[in-house]
Amino acid sequence: xxKKKISYSxxxxxxxxxxxxxxxxxxxxxxxxxxxxxxxxxxxxxxxxCPLGTDIPRVIALITQEKFQxxxxxxxxxxxxxxVTGHACYHSCENSCTRIALDDRVGVQALERFLADRQLExxxxxxxxxxxxxxxxxxxxxxxxxxxxxALVRHGYKADVFEKGPEAGGMLRSTIPSYKLxxxxxxxxxxxxxKFGVDxxxxxxxxxxxxxxxxxxxxxxxxxxxxxxxSGESLFPDETAxxxxxxxxxxxxxxxxxxxxxxxxxxxxxxxxxAVDSARCARRLGSSAKILTLCGRPAVSASNxxxxxxxxxxxxxxxxxxxxxxxxxxGKVVLELIGLKSIxxxxxxxxxxxxxxxSEFTVTADTLIEAHxxxxxxxxxxxxFLKQDNVFSxxxxxxxxxxxxxxxxxxxxxxxxxxxxxxxxxxxRDEMPLFNLMGMNRDCFGKASQVELPVRSLxxxxxxxxxxxxxxxxxDAVYESGRCISCGVCNxxxxxxxxxxxxxxxxxxxxxxxxxxxCKGCGICVQECPRDVIDLIQEGS
Amino acid sequence: xxKNKDGSETIVITGNHAVSYxxxxxxxxxxxxxxxxxxTQVVELLSKFCEDGIMDARFIKxxxxxxxxxxxxxxxxxxxxxxxxxxxxxxxxxHEMLHWAAGARNPIVMANINRALGAPWSIWTDQNxxxxxxxxxxxxxxxxxxxxxxxxxxxAYRVAEKVLVPVMLVMDAFVLSHTxxxxxxxxxxxxxxxxxxxxxxxxxxxxxxxAYHGLATPDFYMEFxxxxxxxxxxxxxxxxxxxxxxxxxxxxxxGQVELYGSENPDxxxxxxxxxxxxxxxxxDEQNAAGKNxxxxxxxxxxxxxxxxxxxxxxxxxxxxxxxxxxxxxVGGIFAQEIRAALYGHVDVQVQSYIAGxxxxxxxxxxxxxxxxxxETRDENNGESIWVGVKE
Numbered sequence: 001x002x003k004k005k006i007s008y009s010x011x012x013x014x015x016x017x018x019x020x021x022x023x024x025x026x027x028x029x030x031x032x033x034x035x036x037x038x039x040x041x042x043x044x045x046x047x048x049x050c051p052l053g054t055d056i057p058r059v060i061a062l063i064t065q066e067k068f069q070x071x072x073x074x075x076x077x078x079x080x081x082x083x084v085t086g087h088a089c090y091h092s093c094e095n096s097c098t099r100i101a102l103d104d105r106v107g108v109q110a111l112e113r114f115l116a117d118r119q120l121e122x123x124x125x126x127x128x129x130x131x132x133x134x135x136x137x138x139x140x141x142x143x144x145x146x147x148x149x150x151a152l153v154r155h156g157y158k159a160d161v162f163e164k165g166p167e168a169g170g171m172l173r174s175t176i177p178s179y180k181l182x183x184x185x186x187x188x189x190x191x192x193x194x195k196f197g198v199d200x201x202x203x204x205x206x207x208x209x210x211x212x213x214x215x216x217x218x219x220x221x222x223x224x225x226x227x228x229x230x231s232g233e234s235l236f237p238d239e240t241a242x243x244x245x246x247x248x249x250x251x252x253x254x255x256x257x258x259x260x261x262x263x264x265x266x267x268x269x270x271x272x273x274x275a276v277d278s279a280r281c282a283r284r285l286g287s288s289a290k291i292l293t294l295c296g297r298p299a300v301s302a303s304n305x306x307x308x309x310x311x312x313x314x315x316x317x318x319x320x321x322x323x324x325x326x327x328x329x330x331g332k333v334v335l336e337l338i339g340l341k342s343i344x345x346x347x348x349x350x351x352x353x354x355x356x357x358x359s360e361f362t363v364t365a366d367t368l369i370e371a372h373x374x375x376x377x378x379x380x381x382x383x384x385f386l387k388q389d390n391v392f393s394x395x396x397x398x399x400x401x402x403x404x405x406x407x408x409x410x411x412x413x414x415x416x417x418x419x420x421x422x423x424x425x426x427x428x429r430d431e432m433p434l435f436n437l438m439g440m441n442r443d444c445f446g447k448a449s450q451v452e453l454p455v456r457s458l459x460x461x462x463x464x465x466x467x468x469x470x471x472x473x474x475x476d477a478v479y480e481s482g483r484c485i486s487c488g489v490c491n492x493x494x495x496x497x498x499x500x501x502x503x504x505x506x507x508x509x510x511x512x513x514x515x516x517x518x519c520k521g522c523g524i525c526v527q528e529c530p531r532d533v534i535d536l537i538q539e540g541s
Numbered sequence: 542x543x544k545n546k547d548g549s550e551t552i553v554i555t556g557n558h559a560v561s562y563x564x565x566x567x568x569x570x571x572x573x574x575x576x577x578x579x580x581t582q583v584v585e586l587l588s589k590f591c592e593d594g595i596m597d598a599r600f601i602k603x604x605x606x607x608x609x610x611x612x613x614x615x616x617x618x619x620x621x622x623x624x625x626x627x628x629x630x631x632x633x634x635x636h637e638m639l640h641w642a643a644g645a646r647n648p649i650v651m652a653n654i655n656r657a658l659g660a661p662w663s664i665w666t667d668q669n670x671x672x673x674x675x676x677x678x679x680x681x682x683x684x685x686x687x688x689x690x691x692x693x694x695x696x697a698y699r700v701a702e703k704v705l706v707p708v709m710l711v712m713d714a715f716v717l718s719h720t721x722x723x724x725x726x727x728x729x730x731x732x733x734x735x736x737x738x739x740x741x742x743x744x745x746x747x748x749x750x751x752a753y754h755g756l757a758t759p760d761f762y763m764e765f766x767x768x769x770x771x772x773x774x775x776x777x778x779x780x781x782x783x784x785x786x787x788x789x790x791x792x793x794x795x796g797q798v799e800l801y802g803s804e805n806p807d808x809x810x811x812x813x814x815x816x817x818x819x820x821x822x823x824x825d826e827q828n829a830a831g832k833n834x835x836x837x838x839x840x841x842x843x844x845x846x847x848x849x850x851x852x853x854x855x856x857x858x859x860x861x862x863x864x865x866x867x868x869x870x871v872g873g874i875f876a877q878e879i880r881a882a883l884y885g886h887v888d889v890q891v892q893s894y895i896a897g898x899x900x901x902x903x904x905x906x907x908x909x910x911x912x913x914x915x916e917t918r919d920e921n922n923g924e925s926i927w928v929g930v931k932e
Binding site for chain 2: 008014015016017019020021024
């Protein structure tokens with residue numbers, strides 16, 4: 001390169017303005033710095049809210065890049081049945097979505113379902129670890145059992161899953177209505193697990209077809225994940241179907257080949273998802289349905305989404321009332337009720353007289369479904385069996401009624417205890433600092449409404465047992481994922497690099513590097529980062 | 542709208558909109574501005590032109606005048622033809638960047654609508670805002686009519702891009718900015734002929750990267766200052782050339798100064814801005830009544846047209862300078878400049894009259910009062926006389 005003249009003896013030789021044609025790199029401005037930017041990812045609220053700890057922001061970032069298979073592969077790192085969860089999980093992750101403060105949550109469920117439905121035939125992207133020679137029995141093939149067996153096989157165990165019925169799936173098959181989770185989807189996910197090495201031993205009820213003691217002898221470890229059963233005292237202990245059903249029994253019948261007989265008017269007692277599922281199924285069997293929650297509206301534990309769907313299906317939710325008396329009259333259930341005063345916010349206990357005078361009313365029904373109480377199925381021999389060192393409980397059997405993903409988490413945790421080492425990928429969430437809303441650059445995010453879920457069209461007022469919600473298109477998935485703020489997780493947007501006034505931030509394969517020879521520590525990158533990925537720390541700290 | 546023989550169209554527009562039209566027709570490429578009364582309409586219309594797609598420019602919305610000038614320094618350094626407009630406090634906020642634009646030799650054109658500075662708040666006209674910037678290195682034009690405003694924008698780009706010095710076009714708040722007058726808008730082809738695209742000799746170029754305006758040691762700084770002064774000197778010739786060529790294309794000519802009336806008057810009244818129009822009427826009326834009074838309008842304030850001023854003052858009996866400004870601790874600013882120009886060349890009494898601050902009207906009777914005082918007063922102590930102060 002031609003050496004430019006940099007010293008002048010005469011004004012006429014000089015350029016009109018001061019221009020440095022040589023390099024300025026000699027001036028290492030990094031020596032001025034007392035604060036230093038460091039890239040430090042934060043725990044996104046959605047990932048914190050997911051029982052399985054799925055790295056949701058990264059999954060979504062891959063969708064924006066249309067890397068659908070890679071996105072799915074990241075999900076199955078933590079979740080062995082993503083189509084099941086994509087269809088039927090309540091997605092507690094969405095409840096803490098930062099985007100709610102801007103407009104509306106990101107539709108994580110719709111995105112997960114989109115990915116999972118595309119990859120139904122795809123095997124897991126990893127192979128089981130070399131066989132350890134150890135084997136475990138898993139009792140029950142619901143979400144907890146499936147997740148436990150998957151984790152065990154992945155770590156070199158042989159896992160045998162015992163199922164008393166003719167098909168695997170546990171409550172996914174027997175309880176969840178098919179309008180939420182199509183059985184084809186469930187079968188595909190079970191098929192993948194089988195191919196992965198999970199063995200299902202069907203039509204084998206432990207305690208009847210096979211003895212507990214034998215299991216303890218044959219296997220190195222046993223995980224009991226037998227789920228829950230309806231419990232609680234019935235209003236009419238002597239009555240039977242078609243007049244009175246227990247919630248779970250009713251759902252099991254609906255999901256079996258023989259649909260239960262019910263009258264034209266159905267009352268469901270209960271405040272949880274079993275109650276709502278029962279009512280929605282009753283509507284599909286051609287009856288009208290009311291739900292008696294026997295509690296105030298805030299205490300209803302069914303998911304909001306379910307309640308909305310139920311109301312759209314003309315199911316009445318009766319809250320804030322108590323049963324005074326009940327009887328059978330002319331083959332009908334008659335319940336006398338009275339309205340309860342609501343407990344105002346801040347009040348600790350209900351008023352001395354909790355009833356609203358004159359609020360008595362009567363409801364009658366041809367069929368009563370009691371879905372108000374559920375408890376673990378573990379009893380008798382199982383209880384003493386669980387005291388053994390190599391026997392563990394998991395899922396609803398261990399924790400009581402929860403959700404699919406909580407049950408899976410419990411199954412994976414039980415498997416981890418069996419393996420007695422932490423599972424890979426281990427849950428690193430505890431080590432991560434939390435995403436801080438103050439670190440977000442709101443200027444980078446405009447409003448964008450949530451993608452509308454496609455709903456299968458049915459003739460007016462008609463309801464059936466096929467899935468109501470359909471899978472979103474690839475185009476909508478990319479749009480929806482574009483709404484994600486990617487809280488605390490770098491998605492290589494280059495904003496830091498663009499705004500660095502010293503041009504000292506550079507892209508490297510896994511992120512960015514700061515050239516500390518020239519970074520003055522101005523902190524502009526930290527301010528501009530849309531998603532709280534960069535921290536400013538004091539030099540020497 | 543009426544079509545004229547020369548292909549121009551006459552429309553009735555305010556001074557502010559005359560600026561907007563001229564900036565559009567000058568094919569300005571980057572506008573960055575922050576709104577302030579009474580300037581807002583200028584950029585409001587420009588933003589609409591940009592929005593409507595009839596002006597091919599990037600309109601940068603900024604959070605302050607300091608940033609609007611900083612943005613234009615960047616855009617101009619990259620070779621774009623640039624424009625901004627401001628007023629009063631906004632211009633004051635821009636002050637640091639005004640020095641930079643001149644030192645960086647960015648041929649930016651700006652319209653400043655003269656508005657009095659606070660405190661106390663005022664939105665009305667006087668010249669202290671622009672005159673406070675007299676040492677920033679910018680060329681300054683003071684305009685009398687909306688036609689002159691339109692024409693001066695075009696001349697300003699010609700001059701700025703030739704000598705690489707930024708130009709500030711100045712006009713009175715409301716009296717001109719918000720007053721509608723007929724303005725002949727020339728055909729675009731004629732303007733394109735007069736004002737070819739900006740082809741800068743100094744330009745940021747990614748193919749030949751270089752750092753500009755870095756630290757100049759005492760060894761070199763003074764030379765760059767001298768070059769800016771040389772450019773201002775050169776501008777004196779270039780301004781006249783641009784005006785002459787303008788006259789040959791469009792048939793209108795303004796000069797750096799304009800002498801109205803006799804070359805050897807008893808009193809020579811000096812004005813700038815819209816007051817000039819009022820003064821023309823009063824002088825016609827007084828001369829018809831047998832007086833011998835002339836008017837000197839100062840249009841270009843920087844570079845100061847010393848030789849033209851000397852020539853006009855050479856045969857005058859007395860000079861009365863009407864200053865719509867005040868240099869605190871001294872007096873009227875135009876008066877000082879004129880005294881300095883005349884010193885050692887023309888020995889004549891220069892009286893300084895301060896009037897019309899903060900938008901107080903300067904009516905024909907204000908001017909009559911000044912002329913009457915000038916006729917009888919016979920002193921040259923340099924002190925300014927305040928006209929119309931409540932006593």
